[in-house]
Amino acid sequence: MxxxxxxxxxxxxxxxxxxxxxxxxxxxxxxxxxAIGTAxxxxxxxxxxxxSLAHYLGVGRGVDLxxxxxxxxxxxxxxxxxxxxxxxxxxLTELVRAQAIDNALRPKDRESNN
Amino acid sequence: xxxxxxxxxxxFNEREVILSTLQSLLRAQYNVVVIDDGSTDGTSALMTNCxxxxxxxxxxxxxxxxxxxxxxxxVQEGAEIIVHFDADGQHRIxxxxxxxxPLRKGEADVVLGSRFLRQVDRSAVPPHKxxxxxxxxxxxxxxxxxxLTDAHNGFRALTADAAKRIRLREAGFAHATEIISEIxxxxxxxxxKPTSIRYTDYSKGKxxxxxxxxxxxxxxxxxxxxx
Numbered sequence: 001m002x003x004x005x006x007x008x009x010x011x012x013x014x015x016x017x018x019x020x021x022x023x024x025x026x027x028x029x030x031x032x033x034x035a036i037g038t039a040x041x042x043x044x045x046x047x048x049x050x051x052s053l054a055h056y057l058g059v060g061r062g063v064d065l066x067x068x069x070x071x072x073x074x075x076x077x078x079x080x081x082x083x084x085x086x087x088x089x090x091x092l093t094e095l096v097r098a099q100a101i102d103n104a105l106r107p108k109d110r111e112s113n114n
Numbered sequence: 115x116x117x118x119x120x121x122x123x124x125x126f127n128e129r130e131v132i133l134s135t136l137q138s139l140l141r142a143q144y145n146v147v148v149i150d151d152g153s154t155d156g157t158s159a160l161m162t163n164c165x166x167x168x169x170x171x172x173x174x175x176x177x178x179x180x181x182x183x184x185x186x187x188x189v190q191e192g193a194e195i196i197v198h199f200d201a202d203g204q205h206r207i208x209x210x211x212x213x214x215x216p217l218r219k220g221e222a223d224v225v226l227g228s229r230f231l232r233q234v235d236r237s238a239v240p241p242h243k244x245x246x247x248x249x250x251x252x253x254x255x256x257x258x259x260x261x262l263t264d265a266h267n268g269f270r271a272l273t274a275d276a277a278k279r280i281r282l283r284e285a286g287f288a289h290a291t292e293i294i295s296e297i298x299x300x301x302x303x304x305x306x307k308p309t310s311i312r313y314t315d316y317s318k319g320k321x322x323x324x325x326x327x328x329x330x331x332x333x334x335x336x337x338x339x340x341x
Binding site: 093 | 167
């Protein structure tokens with residue numbers, strides 16, 4: 001197994017494990033975004049570094065390394081959005097339910113209307 | 115007389131069939147709670163002269179959410195026994211009494227209808243559907259640790275006390291498996307009772323397609339991860 005495989009697997013496991021334990025915090029999210037942004041700038045300014053890092057990790061080209069990491073990022077963002085959507089969905093369900101119960105029509109209400 | 119028995123009928127675009135189902139339930143003197151799950155075909159409008167409890171979801175949430183709304187409401191209205199009943203007329207009104215008998219006798223907290231306890235009911239299930247349900251039984255068992263003879267049978271009955279102790283969070287059809295894990299989690303006593311089923315062209319058309327089994331399985335897995 002090449003180093004990159006190990007790293008990608010570790011990253012993957014971390015992404016999923018984080019969600020299992022719900023260790024998410026806004027601070028951590030921001031930290032990750034900041035780290036990715038900084039890494040991006042460094043790679044743009046110093047493209048040679050990317051290539052040598054890729055070689056060091058067992059990946060042929062710097063571009064490939066970035067692409068692999070980007071995929072991990074995409075998966076991470078998807079998971080993040082999915083957990084947000086589920087949260088919103090469950091609040092929405094509670095809201096619609098409360099409204100339905102509040103506005104329930106009872107058989108006797110109907111009789112007085114007719 | 116069934117003063118404290120509330121029959122919950124979730125309905126999503128069921129205008130063709132729902133009235134006859136409701137009329138027979140009312141004739142049998144049950145309290146009927148219809149949850150119109152955001153229908154767009156005027157299902158609610160049909161019920162203006164029908165003495166049922168009518169609750170409307172402003173948007174379509176799914177059958178599981180509709181059942182939970184119905185249970186919360188029935189408990190609030192003082193129900194003692196709650197029955198889940200399909201709007202499309204595939205369940206038999208006559209089966210309700212035998213379904214709730216163990217609850218009345220205090221022998222169980224939840225009664226689950228099964229199409230596989232009597233040969234005659236079993237034969238009524240189309241062969242391909244039988245196969246799907248066999249698989250669903252195994253999936254249910256893997257997901258909940260409870261072995262039942264039937265899966266995803268929407269015909270159930272439970273005491274108000276049991277209804278208070280379970281909570282359906284799955285909005286869609288995965289609720290049928292979720293309810294089993296909730297029963298187990300809450301430590302409720304359950305039994306299966308034979309129920310017969312009438313498959314009409316209408317109910318087949320409305321029924322869950324086979325590939326929905328895959329969706330349900332994924333829903334259940336995601337639920338484990340995301341809670």
